[in-house]
Amino acid sequence: MRGKRMDRRTFLKVAGACVLGLGVMPVTDVFGGNDLPKILRNPNALVGKKWAMVVDMKKCWDNGEEGCVDCIRACHRTHNVPNIGNAKEEIKWIWTASYENAFPDQKNEYMEESLKGKPFIVLCNHCANPPCVRVCPTKATFKREDGIVIMDYHRCIGCRYCMAACPYGARSFNFKDPRPFIAEVNPKFPTREKGVVEKCNFCAERLAEGLLPACVEACKHGALVFGDLEDPESNVRKILRSNYIIQRKPQLGTKPNIYYIV
Structure with missing residues (x-):
């Protein structure tokens, strides 16, 4: 020294x-x-100014009306998400919800019948204006320069203000020690403790290694597309230019960075 x-x-x-x-x-x-x-910084790291994801539910449903869950399995396996086996205490980073629950403000009595009841892939929206960040008293949750809303588990005191502020139900609370409920621990990602909130982190640790998010990599149907919104030539920008897109609860002003093709 x-x-x-x-x-x-x-x-x-x-x-x-x-x-x-x-x-x-x-x-x-x-x-x-x-x-x-x-x-x-890893020279192979994926660098973007504003990361976003497009979820093409039509491609997802091409695998059957219920779609597949490869993206969920890959995400939860990669990030040591426990399987508590109790709906009231479940931990989820990416999951499915019905259209009525995912888009309660975008339905009407004349909407396409096939949409009703179908499962939609949902996750943290990594909002440009995240209410969870504003209410966190310890700055345990914060937004990076590239738009990813991430967490510092060591700073989390379990107050759950962020959970109350999030309008998408994207955060989970560890009511008990999650480690006994992890089938196989991934040593490359930290496990959490009792009393800590957690959620999707857009696979920030994988981006740092030059890898796409685990859910995107696992999707065999091309239903999940990840890219930089600030890059006009990125795949997400190309999709947004050529498709009709909806978002979850856009009227709230959170400016979500997850887009859906239905």
Whole structure:
């Protein structure tokens, strides 16, 4: 450390970087300069200014009226989402909901009958104006520069204000220790504790490695498309230009970044 004593703040920053798998340079480089840790970004990382997803339910239903659940399985397996077996205490990052529940403000008595009761893929909308972020007293949930609404589990005190503020029901609370309910732990992603809120993170840890979200990669039908809204040539922008799109509860002003083709 070049003759200097490492203080607690510096130690915690370096320890945190290593835990996240970001400490990829020699220790002598980490402590170089002003003694603040230098973290190198993976050169293969996917970088975007405003990440978004398009869910093409027509393609999803091509696999049968109920669709498949490969995206749900992949997401929950990747992120150590427990299977509590109790609807009142379930933890979910991506799940299905009926049209009436997913789009309660966009239905009428003359709507296409086939839409009623069909399962729609739903997840955190990573809103441009996220109400969950505004109400969190510890800043445990925050919006990144690329638009991803993410969580710091260590800061979460379990107040559940974010759950009350989220109009999409996209957050789950661990009423008990979730670890015994994980069939096979993925060592690449942290498990959570009792009393912590969690939700979809748009696979931020995979983007950092140059990988698409687990749900997108698992979808064999091309129903899930992920990309940068600020890039006119991205796949999501091309789809938005050529299809009629709906969003969940757009009248609330949260500006969701999940778009649906129905």
